[in-house]
Every structure is written in C-alpha cells, then in structure tokens.
Amino acid sequence: MRERVRSLVDASWFQSGVITLILVNGVILGVETSPRAMAAHGELLHAVDVVILFLFVVELGMRMYAHRGEFWRDPWSWFDVVIVGIALLPTSGPFAVLRVLRVLRVLRLLSVIPSLRHVVAGLFRALPGMMSILFLVMLLLYVSAVMATKLFADVSPDYFGDLPSSLFTLFQIATADGWGGIAKDVMEHRPTAWVFFVVFVLVSTLVALNLFIAVAVEALEKDDGDQSREEGGGGVLAGAAPDGGGPDSGHAVILAELRALRAEVAVLRREQEGLRS
C-alpha cells in the first residue's frame, strides 16, 4: 500500500499536476485582488480556492504517509506544511493579516521545481559567509541612527524624529535613494551636517562593496573546488587515481605514477647489481 502511494506521489505526472494546481491557484489569488472580478465571480473563485487548498492538504497527507520519517527531515517539507497550514488558520479578528499570507502558497513552486530549489538553496548557502559583514552593517546602522537622532531630531523630525525613523531613513540613504534631498533638508539648519552624511554614504558603500566581494570570492572559490573535484573524478575514470579525487588530484595522479616508476627503476638497479656481482 505505502509503496503504491509512494510511486504515485513521486510520478512525474503527479508533480506536473501539483505545479499546474499551484499556477492556477496563483492566477486566482491575483484575480481576487480585482474588486470587479470579485463582484462578478467572487463565489466561483472562492470555491476553486477551497478545492485547490483541499487538494494540497490531500497531497501533503499522501507524501507524509508515503515518505514517513524522511518527509520530516526535508526542510522543504516543513516549508510546504507551514505554507499550507497558514491557509487553514482562521482569518477573522486579529488574524486578518494571515489572509494576505495565503498568497505565499504560490511560493510552493520553489519546493516543487528542482531548478528553483537549487537557486534558493544557493542563496541560503551564501548567507553564513556574509553573517559577520551583515552584523557589522546592522551595528553601523544602529550607532549612526542613535547619533542622527541626537543630532537632527529637532531640525528634521520627519526623517530623524525618533530612533525607528532614523533607522529607516539611514537604511534608505544606504541604498542611495534620495539621500541628497534629505541631507540638504538637514543642512539648512545644521550646515556641518554634510560631514555625517558624506561619511555615512562612503562607509556604507565601502562596506557594501566588501560584502559583495566576500560573496563573489566565496562563490568563485566554491566553483573552483567543484571544478577540481570534477577533474579528480575524471582522473578516477581514466583509471589511475589511487587517492580518490582530492582537491588537487591531477598532481596526485602524476606523483603516484612517478613514484611507481622510481620504485621500478630501483628494482632494475638492484637486479643489475645482482647481475654484476
């Protein structure tokens, strides 16, 4: 029984069906944003939505039954369960915002289509490498926001009135969006404020540049690693790598070959010495 459900769940036509359902669901969720469409076909759209949600629940149930423990070990399964679960929660009263999160269901495409899975996994793999720099960014943002609030709260309450406003404004300045206008605004009352803004723009650009380069270097390194592993693998296929494909096995194969040769020459020499005597 479990075997049959499993082969059903893993069949490619079943996967295609799920993808189709997600796409249809996505279109419906988009159409639901139009008041006119809702007025005309609201009930139909809602009914289809409920049916698709039901099918998602059934599909997840089948996959849980088929894969058992394995299912819960895959983080993508958790992703699916949480996203489908959100749609099952009551959306009345204080939970009204959950109604908006229902559109996240379209993101199930990420867990269903393998190439998207790879891309997202790659993004998450890149995260730890930038943790230190991200923390540094947040630290600089916080320190700058406290300073900006103390310095400019009275002259530019819109932008630097309190700490959250300052944090938002400085984040905006770090993306180089409209910072000139904000700085001019403040500089009307505090002519020396340009020091703060120019230093902040320069430092945030420098840090962003280094964040970028750190990620790029890591990506290129990983790529190099992959490549030499492949080369090593190629060496194994060519039938001559005794070391099983290390990070530099092209050289290792040659070295092994050389040492075997040297051993053979040593034997030759010993025999010749035997011959001589």
Added chain:
Amino acid sequence: MRERVRSLVDASWFQSGVITLILVNGVILGVETSPRAMAAHGELLHAVDVVILFLFVVELGMRMYAHRGEFWRDPWSWFDVVIVGIALLPTSGPFAVLRVLRVLRVLRLLSVIPSLRHVVAGLFRALPGMMSILFLVMLLLYVSAVMATKLFADVSPDYFGDLPSSLFTLFQIATADGWGGIAKDVMEHRPTAWVFFVVFVLVSTLVALNLFIAVAVEALEKDDGDQSREEGGGGVLAGAAPDGGGPDSGHAVILAELRALRAEVAVLRREQEGLRS
C-alpha cells in the same frame, strides 16, 4: 550566376555599402522626429527612406538567392527579414504603432558588423544561465505585488491600486528608485508597512546580487574553459598530446609521457631478466 551574386554579396565593399545605407537611414529616421525638418524637407526625407528600404529588400533578395538554405538557418537572417518586413506592412489604422518600429531598422547594424554580432550573441548565451533566477525574480515580484495590493490598495491607490500598478511600483522599488518616498507615503497610514518594504528591498538586492554573481562566475568559467582549450591546443602543436586537448590536457600530456616511460622501463627490466637467466 549564383556564384557571382554570392561573391558580390560577400564582398567587403558591398558590406560597407550596406553599413553606410543603415547609418544614413538612421540619421534620416532621427531627423524625421523634428517637426521643423519635416515641414521643410519632409518629402525628400520620405523619398530617401523609400529608396533605402527598396535597396534593403533587393539586398536581402540577393542574399536569399546566393545562400539559399543556408540563409534561413542563420538566426541573424530572420532578424533582418523581420526588421525589413515591418517596414513593408501597412501603417494605417490599427497598425500605426508599426510606424514607430521602423526605427528598429538601425539595429541591422548588429547583424552586419561582426564585433557587435559577437557582443549580442554573448548576451544571449548568458540568458539560459540566468533563467532560473529570472523566474525566481518574477515569482517574488508577483507574490509581493498580490500582497501589496491586498495590504495597501486602499491607502495608496496611486502606487498599489491594482495588480498591474503594484507590479510596476515594486519593479521600480527593486531598482532602488524613489522607494523611500513611496514607503513613507504608505507608512503614514500603515505604520508597520516598513517591514514589507525593508524585506522587499533586502530580498531583491540579495537576489540581484546572486543573479549578478551567477552570470560573472559563468563568464569566468567559460573564459577558463577557453583558456585551457587553448593550452590543450598548444600541447597538440607541440606534438605530444595523444588525447586531443581535453579540459585538462596539460596534465594529460604529462601522464601519457609518464606511462610511455614506465612501459619502456618495464621492457628494460624484462630484457634484463632475460639477460640474467
């Protein structure tokens, strides 16, 4: 006959003539945008335009006749045919927009000048590598637009009134153009909206960064491939590569050399054993 047309079409002075025609045509199409110039020399400009179009049709006809099947197998020929064809379509009534597309004729420079051809071909080669990430971008844009429409349609109808408006606004925010003002606008009524905007800016920047790095790594890799292929080729020219220039043929040449040497030493040893006995 076909041979003579072919040598004519492929002659470098013929190519130069076509390039000159395209440039003249480009200048005329630019001048035509000026009402004053049109009032003064409108008929002359139009006449030259028609003559050049006629020459383009003749040139394409000659190339079709000269290269036959080959002509249709080159995507650049299709590009030329479509672009010249647009100018032959009627531009009255519902097709008035086609009149604007006539300026695309200047893009024939892309198909005629080889170095531009290379650049454009390079751009298209880079596309498949970014397909997954581009699809991810569009998915995130769609999901965010549905959410933004549901959340902000009532407080900021200009920016998030319906799904197309939201899509356009979020695309604009993803290019970091004026997002601070838009977010401030929404935050006046929904103070917690900053969560949505900051997350969207961070995620779209992170994804764009990864898109960029993916393309750069691919470009560098291809470059490396080209280089080692060249190295391999050098090995072949040096007369010692039995494997025909694989991705790592520098090592392969050395390995082949080593194995030949080892075989020779083995022969030496067998002979010595024969000598001994």
Added chain:
Amino acid sequence: MRERVRSLVDASWFQSGVITLILVNGVILGVETSPRAMAAHGELLHAVDVVILFLFVVELGMRMYAHRGEFWRDPWSWFDVVIVGIALLPTSGPFAVLRVLRVLRVLRLLSVIPSLRHVVAGLFRALPGMMSILFLVMLLLYVSAVMATKLFADVSPDYFGDLPSSLFTLFQIATADGWGGIAKDVMEHRPTAWVFFVVFVLVSTLVALNLFIAVAVEALEKDDGDQSREEGGGGVLAGAAPDGGGPDSGHAVILAELRALRAEVAVLRREQEGLRS
C-alpha cells in the same frame, strides 16, 4: 599577581561579560533618544550608564596592567582607550558634540568579537590598494567643482553657489542620486550644460567601476595566494616537498621527484657501462 589578572582578563566568561555590558550600554544609549523614556526613567538610565562606564574603565585598567607594553602595541587597544576616553571628557560648553560621540562605545563590539575584528581589518587592508584611485576621485571632484562653480554659480546658486556646495552636489551626482533633476535645473538657463553632466556621470562611473575591479582583483589574488600556500602546505604534509611550500609547490614536488629519478637512471647507466666494459 599580574599572571592572575591576565588569566582573569583573558577568560572567556570575562569577554562574554564585556560583550553583554556593551550590548546593554547600546540599548540604554538607544532608549536615551526617546524623550518619553528619559522623562520617566532618565535618572536610572543615567546611573546605569555611569556604572557601565566605570566598569569599562576598570576593565581597560586591568588589561593595561596585565598586558603592559603589549597592550599599547595593539591598535585595537588604542581604539578602546580613545572610545572610553571620549566619555570621560567634559561635555558642557563647546564640547557638547562629544556627548553624541558617546554612542561610539557600542563600536567596542568590533574590538571584542574576533570575527568582526577580522572583517574590519580586511576593510583596512583593502584601503592602501585603492589610495591612488581615491586620490584620483578627489582630484576629479575638486577640478569639476571649481569648473561647475565658475559655470553655474549664477544660474543655480542652491547647488553650485560656492565651492563647498559644488563639491557636495557633485558627490551627490557621483552616487547617481537625483542628478537628472539637478541637471535639468541648470539646463533651463544653460542649454549646453548637459555636456558637463553627462561627461561627469560617465567619468565618475568609469572610475568607480575601476576602483571596484581593482579591489576585487586584489581580493581574489590574495585569496589565490592563500590557496596555493595551503596546497604547498598539503604537499609538505604528504611528506615530499623539499622546497618548503613555494607559490607553486605542486609542480615543484613533481620536478624534484623527476630529477631524483633521472639521477637514479644516470647511476644505472653508468653501472651498466661499467658492466659492459
């Protein structure tokens, strides 16, 4: 005695305590920006601030006593001393701005957490490599600002009224923030001003691009250096590198092996010749 203070200062729980103090201090400095919180708990906050400052002074005193000369040789110690010292200066009268700089105390996290130390050290290491380009940038900015002031001071006094205004405006244009509006403003009175702005945007983008690439290439190079050093080290561990891990010791190991082999074959040949005679 000094030994005991040293082991105390270097203990990991002591470090964790300092980090906690810095974080608490950071939160307090943030809360102090809120007038409402200051009205309610101003005295308490101030008291905690003074206690933490006192603990910082004690901690620095202990580290000075424990590490003696070593303490002053570490630039991070100077950083700590300056930052804590700022808080001890009088902040009345003309030194009121120092009160704002007290928040820099949160940056002590940079000197206490090793991974942040690495990131900041990396940023500073990247600086000398960009010095020439940064000087070039400043030179271009200065020359452009003098020209812009002479050309546009009368038509756009807000943006180009005097040299400092021009410098600020051109820095803003170099970050591509709102340059279109500024240029339009000037072009209303000086229609040919677009030449200046387009050239400035192109040159500053080109220089920024080169600054970026210079830093990236340096980062990748350093990385390559690190990697091959590691490879060299690996060779030493594998027990066969007579040259101690140079920049290309993979090849060097193979060469050494080859030369040993050739020497052995030469001995073999000499012996054989002896046998022959």
Added chain:
Amino acid sequence: MRERVRSLVDASWFQSGVITLILVNGVILGVETSPRAMAAHGELLHAVDVVILFLFVVELGMRMYAHRGEFWRDPWSWFDVVIVGIALLPTSGPFAVLRVLRVLRVLRLLSVIPSLRHVVAGLFRALPGMMSILFLVMLLLYVSAVMATKLFADVSPDYFGDLPSSLFTLFQIATADGWGGIAKDVMEHRPTAWVFFVVFVLVSTLVALNLFIAVAVEALEKDDGDQSREEGGGGVLAGAAPDGGGPDSGHAVILAELRALRAEVAVLRREQEGLRS
C-alpha cells in the same frame, strides 16, 4: 649643457617643486571661485597665477630642450602642453569658456605623479575592450530615443519633446535616477508606455552588467597573465626552463624533464641490447 638641464629636470627635488606649484595653483583656482576672496585679494591671486603659469611654461621649455624628440613621443607631454597652452590663449570674447578650462591645470598632477599615471593608463587600457559594448549602448540609446520621441513627444514634451531631450532622458533612466516618476508621467496619457520603460530598464541593466563583466574578466585575465609570467620567470631562476617562460611553463619544464629522462632510458635500453647480443 643639454645634459645639465636634463639632470636638473629629472631631479626629484625639481619634480617635488612642480607638484608643489600645481597644488598651490589648484588652491588659488579654488579660492578664485569665492567673490569675497576675489574682492579682497583679487590682484594678488591673479599675480601668483601668472607667475605660476610662467614657471610652467619655463619648465615645459626646459623639458622640451632636455628630452628633444623623446619629449614629443610621450603622450603625457602632449597632455601637459595642451593644458598649459589653454591658459595662454586669449579668454576674451568668444573664448570666455577657455577661462573655465584653466582649472584643468590641476590635472597636471596626473602626469607628474607616477602612481596616478598608472591608474589613468589602466583606465585607458580598459577602453578598447569595452568599445563594442559602448557602441551597442549608444546604438540602443539612439534607437530608443527616436522611438520615445515619436511615441511620447506630444504627451511629455519636457522629457521627450525632441531627439536631444529624449537622449538625455533615456541616459538618465539608464542610470536608474528618477525613472519611476518619468514613466508615471507618461503613463498617465499612454497607459501602455510601461512596456517601453520596463524593457528599456531591463535591457540597459543587462547590457551594463555585461559591460561590467567584460571589463572585470579582462582585468582578471591580464592579472593571470602577469602571474603566470612571473611563475615562468621563477622557473628560469630555478635553472630548468628551456623554453624561456611561456604562458604555462610550469608544465613545460616538467615535460622537458620527462622527455630528457625518456631519451636517457632509450639509450640505456639500446646499450643493454648491445650487451645482450
């Protein structure tokens, strides 16, 4: 005589003197932008300016005399002559704009300080590699501007009224500065205009990305070339490279060594065969 002038001109204190003069001149040109300073010390500033200009002419004359033909073969000399020459031209009447270009004299620092010379030379070396892509960019800009003028001249005369306006506006959009506002402006009357703007932003970003990567790959390649040349040189120093340091001489050294070994083994074998018979 010529020898003495030459050693004078090439002396390091002479160079330092020229640098000092340029810096002083730069400061004076900056001060001259201030009406107040001009009112107070205008005549003094002008006198110093004339003296420094005279010294520059003398210095160039000495370098011309000392280096003769060599002087005119160095493009930097031309740069110096043109820049100093501008200051000697009459600046009255139609040549008033030349007065502004006098500040370019500060750029003589580029030709005098070697490290700046390197940076600028690097920038110019990068140019040919981007020529094709830059031409493509200009072609796309021109075609888009013609289309935009035809489509939007009537609804947005400020931005797209004629071909030059459209070119400027599209250049601005390509730098992602305020494009959202411009597009909104046009879309009020032409709701489908978003197609044009979104396509233009995407294509110009894609092309800019490729321009960037092309330059970066070239920079890295050149760097690689430099490095392997260095490695090759190291091989020569180690006394074993018979091929004089090609692009992959690490491998070449090993191959040469291997072939010598194989030849030796072949001799050994022939001798043994002689022994046998």
